[in-house]
Amino acid sequence: MEGAAILANNIKKTYTSKKIEYVALKGVTLNVKQGEFVAILGASGCGKTTLMNILGTLDRQTTGELFIDGVDTSTLDDNELCTIRNQKIGFIFQSYNLVNYLSALDNVLIPLMICNADTPEKMNDAKNLLTKLGLEGKFQKKPLELSGGEQQRVAIARALINSPSIILADEPTGNLDSKTSDTVLEILTNMAKQSKITIIMVTHDPDIAKLADREIHMKDGLIIKESKSSIKKSK
Ligand SMILES: Nc1ncnc2c1ncn2[C@@H]1O[C@H](COP(=O)(O)OP(=O)(O)OP(=O)(O)O)[C@@H](O)[C@H]1O
Numbered sequence: 001m002e003g004a005a006i007l008a009n010n011i012k013k014t015y016t017s018k019k020i021e022y023v024a025l026k027g028v029t030l031n032v033k034q035g036e037f038v039a040i041l042g043a044s045g046c047g048k049t050t051l052m053n054i055l056g057t058l059d060r061q062t063t064g065e066l067f068i069d070g071v072d073t074s075t076l077d078d079n080e081l082c083t084i085r086n087q088k089i090g091f092i093f094q095s096y097n098l099v100n101y102l103s104a105l106d107n108v109l110i111p112l113m114i115c116n117a118d119t120p121e122k123m124n125d126a127k128n129l130l131t132k133l134g135l136e137g138k139f140q141k142k143p144l145e146l147s148g149g150e151q152q153r154v155a156i157a158r159a160l161i162n163s164p165s166i167i168l169a170d171e172p173t174g175n176l177d178s179k180t181s182d183t184v185l186e187i188l189t190n191m192a193k194q195s196k197i198t199i200i201m202v203t204h205d206p207d208i209a210k211l212a213d214r215e216i217h218m219k220d221g222l223i224i225k226e227s228k229s230s231i232k233k234s235k
Pocket residue numbers: 015016017022024042043044045046047048049050051
């Protein structure tokens with residue numbers, strides 16, 4: 001378990017809706033090292049988002065164990081889980097999930113507001129992050145006044161503001177054109193390399209998956225194949 005940012009052991013997830021049970025995860029075991037960049041691939045409906053939600057403690061598994069930085073999450077109550085989620089994990093979603101009535105700057109500060117840590121110092125951090133991501137001069141814009149790529153960069157800044165050790169990105173470039181997608185991926189991978197952040201990223205795109213250290217292929221609620229990336233990274 002040592003050095004593992006995330007250790008998932010035989011995770012199963014059954015959804016029950018209208019008395020009908022659906023087994024979305026059938027026993028997923030995954031060990032992601034600190035600083036590792038893992039890509040998750042698989043057809044629509046195979047359980048990728050379900051797995052990401054469980055790894056990020058947004059949802060609980062039906063059975064199986066989940067350790068985050070060596071801590072068994074089953075021993076934590078909802079408050080403790082919330083603290084881990086807020087301080088250790090940054091989420092990036094396909095649909096950005098920004099709050100439309102808040103400015104770009106305030107969207108970045110959301111994770112800090114949640115734990116009353118939105119100090120003037122942190123406000124500066126947020127501005128620096130947005131500037132690094134090419135959004136200088138757009139701090140006060142609302143999400144709908146920004147392009148898709150700009151909104152996703154605000155979401156990345158929000159995911160990074162608490163200096164998380166783990167980033168969970170569920171198709172972060174799914175809604176972006178290929179040029180903007182490249183920019184977003186470069187930002188993400190560079191930041192991860194510099195700060196040794198662990199990244200788990202869902203993607204449909206095999207070329208994007210090649211940027212990762214390891215590819216994990218899922219089918220029908222199971223991991224069916226794993227491969228190390230063949231591309232030698234320049235950074
Ligand atoms: N809340 C829910 N209740 C019932 N079934 C669900 C629920 N969420 C997901 N499922 C089912 O679980 C399966 C896996 O869903 P999931 O969202 O994890 O797929 P995915 O791999 O992320 O797909 P996509 O690539 O389309 O995003 C699907 O068949 C879906 O219908």
